[in-house]
Amino acid sequence: MIVGVDEAGRGPVIGPLVVAGVGVESDVPLRQLNVRDSKKLSPERREALAPEIEKLSKYEVVVIPAERIDVMRAEMSLNDFEAKLFAQVIERLHPETAYVDAADVDEIEFKRCVRRELRFDVEIVSQHNADELFPVVSAASILAKVCRDREMRAIEREIGMLVGSGYASDADTIGFLEQWIREKGSLPPHTRASWDTARRLLAGAKSRKLDEFGGGTR
Numbered sequence: 001m002i003v004g005v006d007e008a009g010r011g012p013v014i015g016p017l018v019v020a021g022v023g024v025e026s027d028v029p030l031r032q033l034n035v036r037d038s039k040k041l042s043p044e045r046r047e048a049l050a051p052e053i054e055k056l057s058k059y060e061v062v063v064i065p066a067e068r069i070d071v072m073r074a075e076m077s078l079n080d081f082e083a084k085l086f087a088q089v090i091e092r093l094h095p096e097t098a099y100v101d102a103a104d105v106d107e108i109e110f111k112r113c114v115r116r117e118l119r120f121d122v123e124i125v126s127q128h129n130a131d132e133l134f135p136v137v138s139a140a141s142i143l144a145k146v147c148r149d150r151e152m153r154a155i156e157r158e159i160g161m162l163v164g165s166g167y168a169s170d171a172d173t174i175g176f177l178e179q180w181i182r183e184k185g186s187l188p189p190h191t192r193a194s195w196d197t198a199r200r201l202l203a204g205a206k207s208r209k210l211d212e213f214g215g216g217t218r
Helices: 028-033 043-056 066-073 078-093 107-117 135-159 171-184 196-217
Strands: 002-008 017-024 058-064 097-101 123-127
Touching: 002 078, 002 135, 017 028, 017 078, 017 135, 028 043, 028 135, 043 135, 058 078, 058 135, 066 078, 078 107, 097 107, 097 135, 107 123, 171 196
Parallel strands: 002 097, 097 123
Antiparallel strands: 002 017, 017 058
């Protein structure tokens, strides 16, 4: 069996990191589905493909909430944490060969990090843009992205406000964070407190509060 492993949500300031693995005996059925890197597909197309991929494969999806990401980042780099998660998914699927989308700038180093976490021998192919090169990784990227999108919608329902994608480049996400911090003086649930964006917005709000307080006492 071959397995592809990819993630969704490595960089956002809000929401989980999702790692998915897809295992098949042959990638021909995935090629026939015309799977592609999830970023190049519409949300509707990803939602349509996900159940088809699940029917054709063995698969594993791991959801890591923001709180755990913060804890693990205090102990190791994000690359090392991702290598651990990739290895966890590979172990569950137990393939002969695993194709992974390299998180490290050094593809070989990422391969070493993943291999170090495994308790059995497996051929690992670690490449940048693996989600564009190998259908089995494209399929994993689709499952990861669909799962993360669902998690973000669940967070919006829980909070009752528009949260956006969770990425710092998303105006809806930054607007939500600024409003929450302004009204409550703290970070909202599901925020990665160790992220520079979260720290900067929180520090900026506290600084403005101090300025207002100081201005009011002169």
